[in-house]
Amino acid sequence: MTPIVKIDQVTKTYDGGHQALKGVSLDIVQGEILALLGPNGAGKTTLISIICGIVNASGGRITVGGHDTITDYRGARGMIGLVPQETTLEPFERVMNTVRFSRGLFGCPPDAAHLEKVLRQLSLWDKRDSKIMKLSGGMKRRVLIAKALAHEPRVLFLDEPTAGVDVELRKEMWNTVRDLQADGVTIILTTHYIEEAEAMADRIGVIAKGEILLVEDTAALMDRMGKKEMRIELQAPLAAIPEALGEFALERSEDGAALTYTYDTRGERTGITRLLADLQSEGIALRDVQTKQSSLEEIFVDLVREETQ
Amino acid sequence: MNLHAIAAIYRFEMARFFRTIWQSMVSPVISTSLYFVVFGAAIGSRIQEVEGISYGAFIVPGLIMLSVLTLSLTNASLGIYFPKFIGTIYELLSAPVSFLEISIGYVGAAATKSLIIGLIILATSFLFVPIQILHPFWMLAFLVLTCLTFSLFGFIVGIWAKSFEQLNLVPMLVITPLVFLGGSFYSITMLPPFWQTVTLFNPVVYLISGFRWSFFGQADVSIWVSLLAITGFFALCLAIVAWIFRTGWRIRS
Ligand SMILES: Nc1ncnc2c1ncn2[C@@H]1O[C@H](COP(=O)(O)OP(=O)(O)O)[C@@H](O)[C@H]1O
Ligand SMILES: [Mg+2]
Numbered sequence: 001m002t003p004i005v006k007i008d009q010v011t012k013t014y015d016g017g018h019q020a021l022k023g024v025s026l027d028i029v030q031g032e033i034l035a036l037l038g039p040n041g042a043g044k045t046t047l048i049s050i051i052c053g054i055v056n057a058s059g060g061r062i063t064v065g066g067h068d069t070i071t072d073y074r075g076a077r078g079m080i081g082l083v084p085q086e087t088t089l090e091p092f093e094r095v096m097n098t099v100r101f102s103r104g105l106f107g108c109p110p111d112a113a114h115l116e117k118v119l120r121q122l123s124l125w126d127k128r129d130s131k132i133m134k135l136s137g138g139m140k141r142r143v144l145i146a147k148a149l150a151h152e153p154r155v156l157f158l159d160e161p162t163a164g165v166d167v168e169l170r171k172e173m174w175n176t177v178r179d180l181q182a183d184g185v186t187i188i189l190t191t192h193y194i195e196e197a198e199a200m201a202d203r204i205g206v207i208a209k210g211e212i213l214l215v216e217d218t219a220a221l222m223d224r225m226g227k228k229e230m231r232i233e234l235q236a237p238l239a240a241i242p243e244a245l246g247e248f249a250l251e252r253s254e255d256g257a258a259l260t261y262t263y264d265t266r267g268e269r270t271g272i273t274r275l276l277a278d279l280q281s282e283g284i285a286l287r288d289v290q291t292k293q294s295s296l297e298e299i300f301v302d303l304v305r306e307e308t309q
Numbered sequence: 310m311n312l313h314a315i316a317a318i319y320r321f322e323m324a325r326f327f328r329t330i331w332q333s334m335v336s337p338v339i340s341t342s343l344y345f346v347v348f349g350a351a352i353g354s355r356i357q358e359v360e361g362i363s364y365g366a367f368i369v370p371g372l373i374m375l376s377v378l379t380l381s382l383t384n385a386s387l388g389i390y391f392p393k394f395i396g397t398i399y400e401l402l403s404a405p406v407s408f409l410e411i412s413i414g415y416v417g418a419a420a421t422k423s424l425i426i427g428l429i430i431l432a433t434s435f436l437f438v439p440i441q442i443l444h445p446f447w448m449l450a451f452l453v454l455t456c457l458t459f460s461l462f463g464f465i466v467g468i469w470a471k472s473f474e475q476l477n478l479v480p481m482l483v484i485t486p487l488v489f490l491g492g493s494f495y496s497i498t499m500l501p502p503f504w505q506t507v508t509l510f511n512p513v514v515y516l517i518s519g520f521r522w523s524f525f526g527q528a529d530v531s532i533w534v535s536l537l538a539i540t541g542f543f544a545l546c547l548a549i550v551a552w553i554f555r556t557g558w559r560i561r562s
Contacts, residue, residue, distance in 0.1 A: 054402045101320075107313045
């Protein structure tokens, strides 16, 4: 399947000389929810801003629905809706006016029925004549979404849609996003909450220090995430793994002097106690035992640390 | 051409204007009236006529220009500075619109506003002094061209400005002195020869002179020179705006 958004080797060095993106490539599949997960300063907003035309890239190429974002910016931008990270709205405007403005700005003829549908979907219909400054924070965020949806985009970017939002509003936002996906909109959201990415996304791209570290299906990624490895060094090399230890799916090193056991830290039991007992009853003497996290785990530990700072 | 976008920007800006229409109108009308009282009555009682025109009538074109220049500049500069300031400019930058469409929307709205105010001031003047308009078409042409040019100039100032202080700097330090020294309240032929020469470097002189010609048929400089000067300035501003949007200067990092 051809991707709806194709990002190819995009780099960005800001005027101050800071390199915010170091050659990012990423394909976004039509109809999916992709979460860009990364700590503050990873380059998430920069990447989205480049796709949407707010920031100039230093290098690379992006197409949206086959339209190059530079040479055919009208074609590309017409397909995109953007909900920015900050709630930037004109305080004295009324909800309906600002949403109508957005639709016109994107070159669409007036369509009262569509705007009503969008406002109803976001529970803003009753507030359509309210001044924006009179709305709560959660409602303001939804006004931003309504503005982004006013021109019926095929691709929606949500930059940290739930940052600084309480738990209830966050759940509400997740439901909104799922509804939009059901309408056929492709969604890219950024977050620095692992749980959010896990709850929302079909695929997760991990970004840190301006680089995409990996992109994977959420289920596969979460499966891999809790894994840890235990390396058991033996007194004497083994020619083969004894059959009695078959259930542990051990890996034998080349020379037979070490075994590696992979286990899930999030499981009910890790199986370590039993493995050690079984090794003893097989008469295998141990020299040393080490455990280590997968490299993926290390990334997430960094993420979590960042989050709690 | 994204006509819907131009219409959306224009309508949005005009709606803002009409919401505060009374504030927008009252202040220029009052200040014009004050000018008439002070200059027309007080000074006019000493200066009977300038070039055969009663002093009260003589200052009308200059007064209108003073207001229209200042308003065009402040309206247009605030129009684009405000979205930059509160961050809503992201939407303009991410929309499928060209620099030309954005400029037409903002500059068109700002120019319309100052044109409306200019006409209101003109109407107010009729209450104070008898005025003739010899060349109504040219009068309107000069007025429209001035509104457009200085709105375009204001648009550039709004993009350039990084703070409200900078935003106010240009009208205060550049426009007001140029207008006062531009022959709003006197004919430059009344100046000593040296200062007459200096004045010819003031672009506003050409505007006011041409505009006054459309009223009374008398000008300090040839009307064609006036037209050339203002179209030249218009073209220069247009070129600067084109460059700004191509490079993203001060708006796109
Ligand atoms: N306009 C800018 N000028 C200079 N540096 C910037 C600018 N915007 C962002 N940066 C820097 O680029 C890096 C990435 O920022 P950003 O894309 O906002 O990260 P994220 O959205 O993942 O938190 C950060 O180090 C940030 O300080
Ligand atoms: Mg960000």
